[in-house]
């Protein structure tokens with residue numbers, strides 16, 4: 001096989017959902033936006049539904065409509081971006097629940113789909129989506145009269161449990177939902193880990209399901225094995241790759257492997273990252289190019305067939321640190337060229 005192989009462990013995703021679910025007594029949903037963080041919502045969501053998830057979250061109505069085809073009628077599919085102009089047919093047809101973010105969205109929803117379920121998203125301080133306290137105060141009674149399925153907000157700093165923003169948002173959410181009998185929902189993965197006062201009725205983890213920080217107890221979900229295309233010997237003074245950024249200082253053996261930044265292997269991670277041959281780390285030599293990476297395999301003593309970039313010992317978060325980004329971006333950048341193998345999930 002000439003393309004790199006991305007293996008996605010559905011058992012690990014299910015185990016991560018169960019572990020997060022076991023941390024509290026509230027219901028646990030699953031966030032599967034952006035195609036389940038790049039891992040394929042069509043494969044991931046049915047496994048979580050079978051494990052007991054009754055409620056799913058996506059970013060936009062189109063994702064929700066696609067997910068409905070996969071999951072059938074028995075689960076709630078909630079849309080963070082709410083009811084956008086032109087979405088009524090998708091929302092109505094697929095039975096999606098928009099999280100209404102503004103008075104404008106409330107009016108649009110009531111006019112286009114009277115009686116159709118909806119949730120409300122409140123802004124508790126992140127200033128991204130949701131109604132602000134004054135806006136909410138103005139429409140709250142009207143909205144609550146129509147029995148929203150959910151009243152939610154989102155935490156800006158939940159991956160930093162000691163950040164004062166967390167308590168500030170918790171307080172703001174409590175104030176805005178005082179006396180509300182509709183189910184309440186605040187916690188993402190980081191929020192779940194901060195403890196039961198953040199859980200309310202429903203939690204909505206994303207990254208933790210897929211093996212990423214801040215869920216340190218997560219099982220690794222993805223491995224990426226890249227085929228060796230060619231090996232060669234360098235004499236001291238010879239260079240590797242664009243801009244001559246690696247120079248051999250000893251007799252050196254270089255393997256050229258078949259993946260690059262076009263596959264989401266962010267160029268900036270090169271100098272700090274390695275690939276593994278049966279667990280033995282081999283440094284990346286020179287620049288990561290579009291489809292190829294040079295690797296110093298001198299100390300390995302043999303030519304491997306594959307080298308592993310991602311796995312239990314070098315995780316998405318390790319690569320994220322090496323590239324100056326977050327695990328979420330590593331996952332959602334994973335390329336379309338990989339051969340994908342799904343294991344477990346039965």
Ligand SMILES: *Cc1c(COP(=O)(O)O)cnc(C)c1O
Pocket residue numbers: 031033080153154187188189190204205206207208
């Ligand atoms: C993406 C997202 C989540 C999931 O967050 P994680 O940090 O991945 O657990 C939850 N809520 C909202 C509003 C989101 O946008």
